[in-house]
Amino acid sequence: MNEAALRILVVDDDKAMRSSLVDLLEAAGHEAEALSRADQVAEKLPEMVPDVILSDVRMPGMSGLELLATLPPEAPPLVLISAHGDIATAVQAMQDGAYSFVEKPYEPRRLLTILSHAGAQHRLHQRTERLKARLRDLSGLDKLFLGQSAAARAVREEVLSLSESPASVLLVGETGTGKDVLARALHDLGPHAEGPFVAFNCATLTPEGFEREMFGAEGGPQGKLAAADGGTLFLDEVCACPLPVQAMLLRVLEQREITPVGSSRPRRLAFRVISATNEDPEAAVEAGQLRLDFLHRLNTMSLSLPTLRERRDDILLLFTHFCGEFARIYELEVPEPSAEDLAALMSHGWPGNVRELRNVAERFVLRMRRGQASVAAALRADHLDDVPDTLREAVAVFEREVIGRALRAHEGRMDAVAEALGIGRRTLNEKIVKLGLNKDALL
Known part of the structure; x- marks a missing residue:
């Protein structure tokens, strides 16, 4: 049949x-x-x-x-x-x-x-009910990197295989494919899970401020490299790293030693390096954008992440999961997708990958109260149309935006974020959990 x-x-x-x-x-x-x-x-x-x-x-x-x-x-x-x-x-x-x-x-x-x-x-x-049941049974890496497609299963198996190794890992994938999620999973599943996980965007580094920001200063704040000691250093957007900074980072990665500004005493460091890029690293080397020796130091092991277009069997599962997540955040009923919604989900190209799908699911849930809960409308919506109808929903949207902005501004330092927002650290943690904010994805 x-x-x-x-x-x-x-x-x-x-x-x-x-x-x-x-x-x-x-x-x-x-x-x-x-x-x-x-x-x-x-x-x-x-x-x-x-x-x-x-x-x-x-x-x-x-x-x-x-x-x-x-x-x-x-x-x-x-x-x-x-x-x-x-x-x-x-x-x-x-x-x-x-x-x-x-x-x-x-x-x-x-x-x-x-x-x-x-x-x-x-x-x-x-099918939706089966997916919901499957989501309830998921745990660990299955829930971090959702999907039942062969491509998703292969990624999880590779992460499990690499997690116990101290070797450097380079994650390669388009924007929105989950590189930050998998970087954190490699840390959490590895032998140094109890140690710190320090992430920063290489595109924001400058040669002038590199030493103070990365090495720290004598009698001053600790640098990011020292903060990663005993844990994992996550270098995001490595292909966008300025060439002079690449040379400085390469020396640190080879020697695993830093000297804080104003100090004469070097400090030995031990951390695992995980890096990520949304560009082709080989092409970046050929274009003179990425040093070959820097790449060799980063890609002892390499993991390519599939696009959402390559794992279409996972689209409904992911959409169901995100709708449930946002319905909980905004205290709404979980909307049931129609056959037309499924057709729209499957026919869209998803250039923004899982991140785009998550945003569409949020708009889909928010539009439900107005009777406009269709995937087609959520796909073509501009942000002005997404203003919630109720005060509770509006407050949740506003809090997500303000807390997310503060986390980025203070690079995830929770005490500094709580102080800037004028709330206690415990209240901040509770709001992050309730609002479903992914701290690592924001940084």
Whole structure:
């Protein structure tokens, strides 16, 4: 049976009508079975596992409306069909949970369209529920780097393999593919997980301020390299690092020794180096943008991250996860994506990768209260359209922005961030958890 074909259970006491409906459904490529009584449905459901139930309304014994009342929440949608239909019956059926109501004599094309839409929606709902269950069972690296595609599984296996090694690792991938997440995972899964994880953006370094910022000063603040002692040093955007700074970093990585500004005593350091770039490092070397000896020092081991375009099987899983995350943050019901939403998710090119998908999920959740919760609208929305309707949602959006800006401004130093925001360290930690902020991704 092809993917578009449905399993449809027909319930009608009229033998000729049952036969006619089954012939119509099978001619359309669906799989159909028929019952003469509604009280036989409960026994048939686990055996057939239909996508849709098509039932007459008036039958001896149990009626179609009574059948609707007995179906469990996870049952497939019920489409009612009757020669005695009227407005009141149709309204009552829809209010009670029927998917649709069709009058006899029916128009075959319209009936097939209704059944196709009902079955597709049921399959999408089942798939979403399976993904939610899978997300509840995830832990550790599975939850950090979500995905069930072969590409996602290969990345997790490689991270697990590399985590125990002290060798330098270079992460290569487009913006938004999760390099910062995997850098942190390599640290957390490694032997120095209890040590510090110090990250900085190489593009922001200048030759003039390098020594004071990286080495620190005698009697002054500790430099970033000393802060990484005993842990992991994460160098982001290494291809954007100025060439003079590359030379300075190379010496430190080779000697693992620094001398703070104003001091004559060198200090030995021990840390693992993880670096990342969204550019082709070989091409950067050829262009004179990256020193070859610096690259060799960084890429003892290299890990390429797949784009979201290369792991399309993970898109719905990730979207479901992010919708749940933002629904919790904004204290809203988790919106159920429609078949149209799924089509929009799968047809989009995702140039911003997982980061873009996460932003779309946030807009999707925020628009739900206005009845505009569609992926298509979230994809084309500008930020002015994303202002929440309620004060609680607006406060959450504002807090996410202000705390994120403070974390970047103070490079993740939590005491400094709390002081700048005028709140206690504990309150800051609680807000970061509640708002779902990824500190490493912000830095």
